[in-house]
Amino acid sequence: MVTKGRTGQPTLEEVAALAGVGRGTVSRVINNSPRVKDTTRHLVEQAIAQLGYIPNRAARALAGSRSDAVALVIPETEKRFFAEPYFSDIVHGVGDGLADTDLQLLLTLVRTEKERQRFLQYARARRIDGVLLVSLHDSDPLPDLLAGMEMPTVLSGRRSGDESVSYVDSDNVGGARAAVHHLSVSGRRRIATITGPLDMYVAQCRLRGYEEAVRDSPGGPRPAWIAHGDFTEESGRRAMSQLLERHPDLDAVFAASDVMAVGALHTLRAAGRRIPEEVAVVGFDDSPIARHTDPQLTSVRQPVEEMGRTMARVLLASISDGASAWQHVVLRTELVRRASG
Amino acid sequence: MVTKGRTGQPTLEEVAALAGVGRGTVSRVINNSPRVKDTTRHLVEQAIAQLGYIPNRAARALAGSRSDAVALVIPETEKRFFAEPYFSDIVHGVGDGLADTDLQLLLTLVRTEKERQRFLQYARARRIDGVLLVSLHDSDPLPDLLAGMEMPTVLSGRRSGDESVSYVDSDNVGGARAAVHHLSVSGRRRIATITGPLDMYVAQCRLRGYEEAVRDSPGGPRPAWIAHGDFTEESGRRAMSQLLERHPDLDAVFAASDVMAVGALHTLRAAGRRIPEEVAVVGFDDSPIARHTDPQLTSVRQPVEEMGRTMARVLLASISDGASAWQHVVLRTELVRRASG
DNA sequence: CCAACCACTGGGAGCGCTCCCATGCACGCG
DNA sequence: CGCGTGCATGGGAGCGCTCCCAGTGGTTGG
Structure with a gap:
């Protein structure tokens, strides 16, 4: 089994004790609540630094009923996309866009119907806060299913005519x-x-x-x-x-x-x-x-890495806005002239 | 903010109630404990199926003080690896090897010293149960640091002479x-x-x-x-x-x-x-x-996808064995003859 | 001088699970 | 017939956090 027991990590409680405040206050500081006096905030921040406190992700997720993770879904039907650096560029861009959030990027390969079902269960169980979808076929029902469960979603490479979803695309x-x-x-x-x-x-x-x-x-x-x-x-x-x-x-x-x-x-x-x-x-x-x-x-x-970065940004927005609006971003393409024509 | 409150997902408690057993028993069934009578097990499994129960990952992680996630760390110093499909093949292989576990694959790009520090914090806080490292330079201190915190680790492409770590490599x-x-x-x-x-x-x-x-x-x-x-x-x-x-x-x-x-x-x-x-x-x-x-x-x-698959397998083993032994796997390479020589 | 109000703060009540101890029960032996 | 022994099971006690309500103390206005 996995190593059990205390990891030696300081807890909220300990930070609170050191700072001489209550748990609630420390929580407020961590979550940037405005309802904390500046002097108290400094006190808490000092205690956090001193203990090297890192919030426990699992506990946050459990208590806050969110997951702090977004999934990048790759429908493996299109092997070709991997023969090109498209995929790694997207990943880089997305990673970049997520860099200064606390969101984890989960890589989800959906190759088979079984994996697709499994992913949908994940989504339904709210194990992820949002979804990035790349390389989709027109007929793919994933976006609609995700919309049905009110899961923030961003596509790259939209589907024909469908405007009721956020997407990032190149021109x-x-x-x-x-x-x-x-x-x-x-x-x-x-x-x-x-x-x-x-x-x-x-x-x-x-x-x-x-x-x-x-x-x-x-x-x-x-x-x-x-x-x-x-x-x-x-x-x-x-x-x-x-x-x-x-x-x-x-x-x-x-x-x-x-x-x-x-x-x-x-x-x-x-x-x-x-x-x-x-x-x-x-x-x-x-x-x-x-x-x-x-x-x-x-x-x-096409600016693929930029597309990834933008997808992340759009997803973050729709996670915090509660999907009140669709965002469509179309990035400029550029002709690179070489010898063939 | 994120949608709050009940997600409508059934809980352990509800499964237990439906099956007419206690929480502990359901937990045992889910975790494949042998200490459950077969008839009871069937009862519980039925209830699980009926409710479409999916364990809450965050709660499991919190209660069990593990994380159910492994990190694939990509030191972005080597852009070249991405210009080749090496990376996506590795990801596929790893995904494959992890497919029927409950472990999440976290993609972790380590491009800068700051990102490296951040990753180490993650590891130290046990937010991940294991680490896969690819494309490492000899001088990289990551493996030693991870070993120091007793984090199960598997390298691909070992470092010179260092045998006190698990690795998967091609010949x-x-x-x-x-x-x-x-x-x-x-x-x-x-x-x-x-x-x-x-x-x-x-x-x-x-x-x-x-x-x-x-x-x-x-x-x-x-x-x-x-x-x-x-x-x-x-x-x-x-x-x-x-x-x-x-x-x-x-x-x-x-x-x-x-x-x-x-x-x-x-x-x-x-x-x-x-x-x-x-x-x-x-x-x-x-x-x-x-x-x-x-x-x-x-x-x-070199069989890159196979390497990814093997890395996952080795990591799983060392997570459950508590890193009692190093495994070294060397996969066969193959000469592909074409016109150039 | 007291009520009403405010900005902060403390801490109880969970979130859904795992761990583990206590309990119940059937069995076998002296 | 009484008492261990062992397995199957129930459920209490947290895990570390967020949410939220009930203070606390200071300020204002009547």
Whole structure:
């Protein structure tokens, strides 16, 4: 078994005794209640420092019926997100945003239906004060279930049309538009796209950006040449093959992710096309592989760590506000120009 | 503030009432104590199922003076580890290994001295039952400090010579030896290496493997051609330049990480060497970029997710055994042959 | 001069569990 | 038949905190 008994940690009671005040007062000082005289506060703070007192989290949680923890839920259906540093960036950002609170960050992998049920039980039992959800599919019922139990929740990468939830997102439409516009102004006239899985909002947005840019392109609207992928490299290859077959004269491709762009590069090279001379390629995400392809990949950068930080901030707000309002934050994306297009 | 008051969750007391037994008995059932009659146990289990009872973690932690949580500590000094999927694989493995326990996984980023102090306080206050440490430098005092407070700890990537701690590691020496041996038997005679930062045990091990393989190589011992890097791509470039200058006739390079190997590839290509015809290149880690280089990179794979799983297992054991023994697990590595050498 | 009011403060009553001692009961032995 | 012995069980006593109510002492106004 686990080591039992006193850990030698000082308690509230001991701090109170040393400071010559009551338990309640010390509690008030710790929780920043304004109803404490300044002189008393100093006294207590001194005692806390002297004893090296650290509040017992379990006791606080029990007495206050909260948990001092938030969960970062990762639906493991999307392995691809891990092949990119997306995940660790998010974690860093969130960690950063939570750094000067007392909230613990719980990592919750939801890979199977069983794990999902287990997580929901956790949530229902209020073992967590809030939830951060990343990489969600449109069809995922998690947000609604969490809303149903009045659990503060923040999504990254919202779902289509659903505004009754807080989310932090990057400007996928704008990013895609910028990418295609860039291709357009650099003289490309026959621009195709490889989409992500269209049951994901990000994929829909990037497609929309492409379509808007193609429609509004200098020199009048042009047809949209679309092939579908699922964010994997293999799907990028396949989609590129389809595109080459249908439109052998294409001179540019916008892929909705770098990983698919890499697949497209391979197919293009195998087909003997020179990049970027004959075909320009632009990706999305600006993941590290973008710098390791040959030629290096032009891509749309999203501020992932910043997104994590913002998610934490929004969640903190909705925990303390009691979810009185939804917050939607959309962060700017940026085109990073490299050699591929 | 957070929602207060009853969460509607049933309590031990209520389960006991429904089952017609006492609190103690229900507690015993939940904790798998053998001192309960089977008929009673069934009764209680039924009541638990009927009410959908979930034990209150905070109350358990408080009453039992433990915390039901383990920390995965990531010293953020090594950003590079995140550029590879190492981190997410570890997290997955650990999550997996913890899946059917009640332990929470706390993600703890230790980026600054302040965060380090804060983490130590947590540990000292027994807010965690155990610690998993990854990506440690030799000089890091964390393991000793944790040992000093009798905190169960498992490292991944041990430190040099220190056996008085549990660790899970992959066979870096063997992997490096295999890589170099492979170069050797495929006819390479002038094999250089680019090391990692030698204050890290993994880097030392990979260098040792190289040296052993070079010494024992078919056709008699050969000189060791060594340049030092720090696991970054830039350092790989630089080290490769040095090597080319010192040994223009080299015909193979073993880089202690894929990222450095990528740097080496760039330098070699810039110097006009054909790969693998003139110079063979082998990396380490088998990270995704290994498949995105041109030519694709031969590399040594370590079972990272398996390492995470094993770390969890070892930690669980040492939590329940009260750290009576150190466990050392070394997992096999595997050479993945691709086009580069 | 007393009532009314205020800003602070002390400490009782739990939160839901685990630990552990006391109790009850059935059994077996002298 | 009386008394240990041992297992199964009930429930008291906290764990360290927060919440909240009942003071305490000082101030103001009638």
